[in-house]
Amino acid sequence: MTPHLTAGQKAQLTADLEQRERQLREQLDFHLHGQSRVERAADVLGQDNDDPAQRRSEQAVSAALGEQERAELNAVVEALTLAKDGQYGLCRSCGADIPFDRLRACPWATQCVSCAAG
Numbered sequence: 001m002t003p004h005l006t007a008g009q010k011a012q013l014t015a016d017l018e019q020r021e022r023q024l025r026e027q028l029d030f031h032l033h034g035q036s037r038v039e040r041a042a043d044v045l046g047q048d049n050d051d052p053a054q055r056r057s058e059q060a061v062s063a064a065l066g067e068q069e070r071a072e073l074n075a076v077v078e079a080l081t082l083a084k085d086g087q088y089g090l091c092r093s094c095g096a097d098i099p100f101d102r103l104r105a106c107p108w109a110t111q112c113v114s115c116a117a118g
């Protein structure tokens with residue numbers, strides 16, 4: 001059986017994944033450290049002029065962003081693991097080839113279009 005991705009296509013997608021992984025780790029770092037800096041600053045000031053509801057919602061937004069990035073990072077890491085095992089580009093549900101165009105748009109896709117939709 002011939003792999004549906006050429007070595008060049010695979011190398012390109014893997015490079016995209018590795019770049020995305022770095023970006024996501026940096027963004028997560030930024031959120032985590034940014035948030036703890038704000039909390040430290042509030043402690044140092046020792047007074048709370050902020051609207052507590054406003055602050056809670058800001059923290060919720062920050063946490064939600066972190067969640068989304070963590071989920072994406074997991075998918076990226078999973079795709080890179082599959083690439084190492086030679087399973088990259090195959091739908092994990094039905095085993096079908098995931099077309100190169102779909103992987104270009106979303107290199108961490110682990111399902112074909114019909115399985116992802118179903």
Ligand SMILES: [Zn+2]
Nearest residue numbers: 091094112115
């Ligand atoms: Zn499928």
